[in-house]
Amino acid sequence: MRTVLLFAAVACLILGTGFLQSWNSALLILNMGLISAVMALGVNLQWGLAGLFNVGVMGFVALGGLAVVLISMPPVGAAWQAGGGGILLGLVLGAATIVAAVLFWARTSGKLRGWGTAGVMLIGMVIYRMVLDPSVEAVEAVDPALAGYLGGLGLPVLLAWPVGGVLAAGAAYVIGKTALGLRSDYLAIATLGIAEIVIAILKNEDWLARGVKNVIGLPRPVPYEVDLQNDPAFVERAAGFGLDGTTASTLYVKIEYGLLFAAVLIVLLVLSQLALNSPWGRMMRAIRDNETAARAMGKDVTARHLQVFVLGSAICGIAGAMMTTLDGQLTPGSYQPLRYTFLIWVMVIVGGSGNNLGAVLGGFLIWFLWVQVEPMGHLLMSLITAGMADGSWLKAHLLDSVQHMRLLTMGIILLLVLRLNPRGLLPER
Amino acid sequence: MDFLNGIVALANFVLIPAIAYGSQLALGALGVTLIYGILRFSNFAHGDTMAVGTMVTVLATWGLQAMGVSLGPLPTALLAIPVGILGATALVLLTDKYVYKFYRAQKAKPVILVIVSMGVMFIYNGFTRIIIGPDDYRFADGERFVISARTFREMTGLAEGLALRTTQVITVITAVVVVAALFWFLNKTRTGKSMRAFSDNEDLALLSGINPERVVLVTWLIVASLATVAGVLYGLDKSFKAFTYFQLLLPIFAAAIVGGLGNPLGAIAGGFVIAFSEVGITYAWKKVMVYLMPPALEPDGLVQILSTEYKFAVSFVILVIVLLFRPTGLFRGKSL
Numbered sequence: 001m002r003t004v005l006l007f008a009a010v011a012c013l014i015l016g017t018g019f020l021q022s023w024n025s026a027l028l029i030l031n032m033g034l035i036s037a038v039m040a041l042g043v044n045l046q047w048g049l050a051g052l053f054n055v056g057v058m059g060f061v062a063l064g065g066l067a068v069v070l071i072s073m074p075p076v077g078a079a080w081q082a083g084g085g086g087i088l089l090g091l092v093l094g095a096a097t098i099v100a101a102v103l104f105w106a107r108t109s110g111k112l113r114g115w116g117t118a119g120v121m122l123i124g125m126v127i128y129r130m131v132l133d134p135s136v137e138a139v140e141a142v143d144p145a146l147a148g149y150l151g152g153l154g155l156p157v158l159l160a161w162p163v164g165g166v167l168a169a170g171a172a173y174v175i176g177k178t179a180l181g182l183r184s185d186y187l188a189i190a191t192l193g194i195a196e197i198v199i200a201i202l203k204n205e206d207w208l209a210r211g212v213k214n215v216i217g218l219p220r221p222v223p224y225e226v227d228l229q230n231d232p233a234f235v236e237r238a239a240g241f242g243l244d245g246t247t248a249s250t251l252y253v254k255i256e257y258g259l260l261f262a263a264v265l266i267v268l269l270v271l272s273q274l275a276l277n278s279p280w281g282r283m284m285r286a287i288r289d290n291e292t293a294a295r296a297m298g299k300d301v302t303a304r305h306l307q308v309f310v311l312g313s314a315i316c317g318i319a320g321a322m323m324t325t326l327d328g329q330l331t332p333g334s335y336q337p338l339r340y341t342f343l344i345w346v347m348v349i350v351g352g353s354g355n356n357l358g359a360v361l362g363g364f365l366i367w368f369l370w371v372q373v374e375p376m377g378h379l380l381m382s383l384i385t386a387g388m389a390d391g392s393w394l395k396a397h398l399l400d401s402v403q404h405m406r407l408l409t410m411g412i413i414l415l416l417v418l419r420l421n422p423r424g425l426l427p428e429r
Numbered sequence: 430m431d432f433l434n435g436i437v438a439l440a441n442f443v444l445i446p447a448i449a450y451g452s453q454l455a456l457g458a459l460g461v462t463l464i465y466g467i468l469r470f471s472n473f474a475h476g477d478t479m480a481v482g483t484m485v486t487v488l489a490t491w492g493l494q495a496m497g498v499s500l501g502p503l504p505t506a507l508l509a510i511p512v513g514i515l516g517a518t519a520l521v522l523l524t525d526k527y528v529y530k531f532y533r534a535q536k537a538k539p540v541i542l543v544i545v546s547m548g549v550m551f552i553y554n555g556f557t558r559i560i561i562g563p564d565d566y567r568f569a570d571g572e573r574f575v576i577s578a579r580t581f582r583e584m585t586g587l588a589e590g591l592a593l594r595t596t597q598v599i600t601v602i603t604a605v606v607v608v609a610a611l612f613w614f615l616n617k618t619r620t621g622k623s624m625r626a627f628s629d630n631e632d633l634a635l636l637s638g639i640n641p642e643r644v645v646l647v648t649w650l651i652v653a654s655l656a657t658v659a660g661v662l663y664g665l666d667k668s669f670k671a672f673t674y675f676q677l678l679l680p681i682f683a684a685a686i687v688g689g690l691g692n693p694l695g696a697i698a699g700g701f702v703i704a705f706s707e708v709g710i711t712y713a714w715k716k717v718m719v720y721l722m723p724p725a726l727e728p729d730g731l732v733q734i735l736s737t738e739y740k741f742a743v744s745f746v747i748l749v750i751v752l753l754f755r756p757t758g759l760f761r762g763k764s765l
Contacts, residue, residue, distance in 0.1 A: 053540055125734070178749055182756055184540050185471045185690070189682045190752070193745035196679060204738045338554065338675075342547055349544065397562075404558035411551025415528060418545055 003357055010364045027254035029371050034261035035323045037363030040347040041268055042315030048354035050308040051288040053184050056191030058340035059198035060313045064164030064320025065330050069209045071160035072219045073152035079142040086135025090128055097124025139207040149210045157219045161321045168317025169310045176309040181302040202332035209330055216329040222256040225249040272356045346414045352424025370406055377405035435720030437589040447708040449597040452604035455700030456659035458684035459693055460652045466628040466691040467648040470542035477553035480674035481520055482657030483664045484561045486513030487568045502572035510661055517653040524549055525649055557671045566669045596665040607658055620647055683744035687751045689758025703744050711737045
């Protein structure tokens, strides 16, 4: 009952935006809300179900975005000819170096072990750089204004969503292998670090996804507005609803995106619910509530943690791919931990950790607030500053600072919920 | 001569910057480690505590400059540090009273406190940005160099210059003084000893009549001062920007963990380990190698292992290596 009421309330908020502001912004909030809900589901799986503290959501989201570029952009033929083979060979050599070092470490013992492993790493790194660097330079020299990267595979963009999940899962496996089983703080710092590294790679490896030059014009799974406007049948149908072609086409595109995202969210939500109520879900909660007891019952705690960590990160990766598809561009410079990691955490905590529906609710609600706090703050500040003289520096400063109000608001919301209602809006059953 | 040139280049581009950066990280990591030892959680708001302290200092510096006060060759900000410390202390004490205290009384799990500190991080971050804005501010004034590269070249006749910036010298001196004072306090005074006892064994400390609230209060005082000093030194050396300070969280935590969380000596060692690796791995070694290697072996590339944008990767890799091979850190962690 509480669930239905709360969801109805959030629906009213979004509908209210539609009536009071514009349907375009309402749909925009809805679409990003759907994506945020998917991210929150992923974090909830890790935190709510297993008690794992992952603050690297941003990294997994960005990997999902990278998948969109790698899957859907057409390949740049000239770049592949210039250095595609060299780059692939270099990457293989790099991976081989790490494998060789690990094998060396495992097979030897005694004094030679440390120095030998370091030596293997050093030699491998030198060869790797010798192969990789010239190819990278050659690739980046190919039409740098428009291309300068290898491009993607030219496959349908929807395929990128699961691939984004797989990329994120791969990264999560590597981190999980090293940091799980240690203290929870260590996992937090390790994930924080990996997120920064993923962003650094996206920003600097121009051959991969053009770095800070951004990849724009990603293929879309839905029609373009212009095509719709030029389609007489569509304009006619829009006129039937009393809308002009331009407005109708933007609304139509957003609704189609919304339907796609909703489909993904529903599938993932159903799967999460099934997992939560399955024997596996009960085992995960048992591990979360008392690790020692679960271990005594013969459960392999570290392996289960790794499993749920990889699954949750994969969901974040899918959400990241969806978001980049919606944006139609990959802009590594726009990834900020406060927005992509910690905001998702606020969603999960406010919604109710351990409850999948709660996470979804939190995703919608917090995203709505994130978007709407700014206009509200602007209104508030205009009221406060109404009495001040025009052109005074204080007035200008206060009006300027409105855009930072949302950080403050999110912090206050998080602290209030943690204090007054630590189980969230929809508590775990 | 070539050898000397090589050493000078090494000192100029690697040793001096790394020592200055290492001192800043060490001061930051000391704060993190103290909170971990006494309050027993990883404080995610530490980077933003540094930002708030520095912001107050910057505002006070501007005030002093407007009044025409200056320290001559030294940066005015040194005079303003006490104001910054006061500001940061007031803020963390308020936060402790209205936020953390509640969870302490409840004996909440450490991870809950970490999430709470995440909320505090948002608030501090928003607070800083609202008051001073999100931009880059330089507030270092006074003499820029103790020795500039040109004077050094003229003095010694070497081809390589050695620039020693005032801020670097100040950083190192201040760090040494602050660390010495901190260790004196922890080891010699009654309050310091009670803090160490509290960190070692809370129940035993309570039994022997140590007032926990007083220990917590003193810890916050020290942490706020350390954070402000670290933040101001970093800001003098580079510049002040709210977002950069938030990002410092990663190397600072890496330093604290590498040294062993909860161990002050470890935090200092960790700070220098991280700083030297960061600078060493992102520096283009060609300049030094040209002097030190025979001409036949001269490298054609820049001999830069990673570009500077990957400095976070360095802290991270070191962190992972330490976690894999020595999970408690270089020095045994978890007690002061």
